[in-house]
Amino acid sequence: xxNVEQHPSTLSVQEGDSAVIKCTYSDSASNYFPWYxxxxxxxxxxxxxxRSNVGEKKDQRIAVTLNKTAKHFSLHITxxxxxxxxxxxxxxxxxxxxxxxxxxxxQLTVLP
Amino acid sequence: EAGVxxxxxYKIIEKRQSVAFWCNPxxxxxxxxxxxxxxxxxxxxxxQFQNNxxxxxxxxxxxxxxxxRLKGVDSTLKIQxxxxxxxxxxxxxxxxxxxxxxxxxxxxxRLTVV
Numbered sequence: 001x002x003n004v005e006q007h008p009s010t011l012s013v014q015e016g017d018s019a020v021i022k023c024t025y026s027d028s029a030s031n032y033f034p035w036y037x038x039x040x041x042x043x044x045x046x047x048x049x050x051r052s053n054v055g056e057k058k059d060q061r062i063a064v065t066l067n068k069t070a071k072h073f074s075l076h077i078t079x080x081x082x083x084x085x086x087x088x089x090x091x092x093x094x095x096x097x098x099x100x101x102x103x104x105x106x107q108l109t110v111l112p
Numbered sequence: 113e114a115g116v117x118x119x120x121x122y123k124i125i126e127k128r129q130s131v132a133f134w135c136n137p138x139x140x141x142x143x144x145x146x147x148x149x150x151x152x153x154x155x156x157x158x159x160q161f162q163n164n165x166x167x168x169x170x171x172x173x174x175x176x177x178x179x180x181r182l183k184g185v186d187s188t189l190k191i192q193x194x195x196x197x198x199x200x201x202x203x204x205x206x207x208x209x210x211x212x213x214x215x216x217x218x219x220x221x222r223l224t225v226v
Binding site for chain 2: 004006031032034036041042043044045046049051089091093098099100101102103104105
């Protein structure tokens with residue numbers, strides 16, 4: 001089945017700096033890659049997603065890039081703010097299974 | 113649009129006891145998932161329903177876990193008997209139709225087995 005690896009596991013940045021989280025996946029049939037933000041005591045909330053026919057997608061301070069050849073995708077957050085502090089998960093939708101496989105998560109801390 | 117509702121929010125039980133979790137998906141969402149999220153890890157799929165039928169339960173520990181979605185709407189997940197390693201957050205998610213996107217997660221039930 002699909003295997004998603006995520007790095008780093010923890011990331012601390014100064015407010016206003018950029019943060020980058022990287023994921024790799026194993027199933028070449030995967031073609032949907034969402035990113036979720038999970039705050040303490042809450043379920044994962046979708047923040048951005050990308051489909052395999054697109055190489056990059058941007059939504060205000062958040063962007064995602066996808067390299068299908070290398071099977072990796074990344075989340076970029078610019079001008080970070082303290083409220084961006086949370087756990088971020090990448091995921092991939094493998095083949096026809098119509099289910100998500102998640103990475104292990106990145107604890108992002110934005111220092112004021 | 114109402115979100116995915118889960119209850120209870122928290123549950124503490126002793127090992128070997130039984131427990132049940134409930135999920136009410138977004139209205140009209142035919143696909144429902146139960147995920148297990150152990151502290152410090154990403155969610156892992158336990159079972160996937162399409163309407164009231166099971167699509168994938170390959171990762172469900174069937175000797176102790178069971179799930180049902182009798183009328184294709186609400187779902188319950190049961191653990192009997194519970195083990196210490198079952199301590200986790202149990203997340204329910206739902207999705208409309210056959211698209212690969214559009215997943216919505218509930219807030220989860222945090223289970224502590226002592």
